[in-house]
Amino acid sequence: MSENNLLPYNTMRMNADSKGIIPIYSERDVFEVLVEQLSPLKIIGGGSNVLITQDQDAYILKNEIKGIEIIDEDNDKVLIKVGAGENWHQLVMWSISHNLGGIENLALIPGCVGAAPMQNIGAYGIEQESVFHSLSAIDLSEGTTRSFFKEDCKFGYRESIFKNECKGKYIITHVNYILSKNHKLNTSYGAINNKLEELEIANPSISDVANAVISIRQSKLPDPKIIPNTGSFFKNPIVSISTLKTLELKYPEIVSYPIDDEAAKIPAAWLIQHAGFKGKRVGDAGTHKNHALVLVNYGNASGEDMLSFAKQIQDGVAEKFGISLEPEVNIW
Ligand code: EPU
Numbered sequence: 001m002s003e004n005n006l007l008p009y010n011t012m013r014m015n016a017d018s019k020g021i022i023p024i025y026s027e028r029d030v031f032e033v034l035v036e037q038l039s040p041l042k043i044i045g046g047g048s049n050v051l052i053t054q055d056q057d058a059y060i061l062k063n064e065i066k067g068i069e070i071i072d073e074d075n076d077k078v079l080i081k082v083g084a085g086e087n088w089h090q091l092v093m094w095s096i097s098h099n100l101g102g103i104e105n106l107a108l109i110p111g112c113v114g115a116a117p118m119q120n121i122g123a124y125g126i127e128q129e130s131v132f133h134s135l136s137a138i139d140l141s142e143g144t145t146r147s148f149f150k151e152d153c154k155f156g157y158r159e160s161i162f163k164n165e166c167k168g169k170y171i172i173t174h175v176n177y178i179l180s181k182n183h184k185l186n187t188s189y190g191a192i193n194n195k196l197e198e199l200e201i202a203n204p205s206i207s208d209v210a211n212a213v214i215s216i217r218q219s220k221l222p223d224p225k226i227i228p229n230t231g232s233f234f235k236n237p238i239v240s241i242s243t244l245k246t247l248e249l250k251y252p253e254i255v256s257y258p259i260d261d262e263a264a265k266i267p268a269a270w271l272i273q274h275a276g277f278k279g280k281r282v283g284d285a286g287t288h289k290n291h292a293l294v295l296v297n298y299g300n301a302s303g304e305d306m307l308s309f310a311k312q313i314q315d316g317v318a319e320k321f322g323i324s325l326e327p328e329v330n331i332w
Pocket residue numbers: 122123124125230231232233234235236255267268269270271273278290291292293328
């Protein structure tokens with residue numbers, strides 16, 4: 001394997017070449033790359049939310065900027081500055097060891113801190129925007145540093161400005177979060193409460209909630225180190241209430257979560273399962289047996305194999321339910 005091969009750098013374990021892989025440990029490293037005028041540039045963090053479908057005619061900057069620092073605090077809150085190359089779950093563990101609340105529901109999400117605002121990661125009733133303060137990024141064409149505050153990031157459901165109009169334009173170097181010393185836990189998500197009851201924990205701590213989340217995730221989501229995957233492959237589609245009502249007449253058991261008076265989210269996993277794709281495998285591409293929304297590479301699937309399997313799922317769901325599924329992962 002060439003030293004520029006991306007296979008070790010993506011959790012779906014796609015075999016694809018690049019023009020070069022350059023580790024970035026500091027802002028200064030970014031400026032040095034810019035001075036050398038290497039181009040085009042692409043950025044990879046944990047490689048856990050990207051499906052690489054072809055060789056990359058680009059230099060890949062591997063974000064390795066580390067560090068977790070408290071930069072301000074009062075009686076109630078702590079402002080932290082985190083290197084974008086820190087592992088997200090390690091940050092959650094750090095917050096728990098410092099008894100700081102706000103991200104415990106986001107335990108065990110793969111990937112690095114720089115990807116968290118990009119995707120606006122979320123799980124079990126919390127999205128990272130609820131603790132986000134600001135971030136620093138370097139504009140790759142101008143070579144300038146810029147701060148983005150919450151309103152600049154245009155966060156949405158697994159969305160931000162960095163997946164849309166600013167796609168590929170910046171490398172995020174640090175993210176600042178506000179964590180809480182007197183944290184109000186959010187255990188509203190059914191599965192967390194059930195797990196805490198099962199463990200007979202009546203007054204959970206931040207750490208109890210993180211442990212419940214870890215245990216739920218481990219029971220149904222495949223570990224990418226064992227079965228290569230990129231977590232949820234599609235977004236949960238948002239439909240109008242009238243579409244939902246029509247579907248409910250035909251499929252009374254359909255699952256949905258109301259958003260407001262006009263729209264609801266339907267779990268893509270439910271649609272995929274009921275279109276007959278749960279645990280299905282075509283060659284080495286498949287969906288996981290415990291979770292229909294997780295596409296897995298059972299061995300040597302190529303990017304094309306994964307894409308064509310994803311397309312079969314999209315077609316199957318569109319044909320049966322009239323709903324189009326949109327990938328949640330970034331496709332390269
Ligand atoms: N379901 C099925 N079949 C399955 C799995 C689930 O029908 O094979 C149904 C069940 O009714 C279940 C519902 O789908 O109640 C929702 O499933 P789950 O709670 O596992 O959540 P999800 O909607 O599939 C989302 C996020 C996950 C996050 C979980 C928990 C997206 C795209 N995914 O998944 O995030 O961990 O909620 O909050 O929003 C990720 O983004 O990579 C990710 C893993």
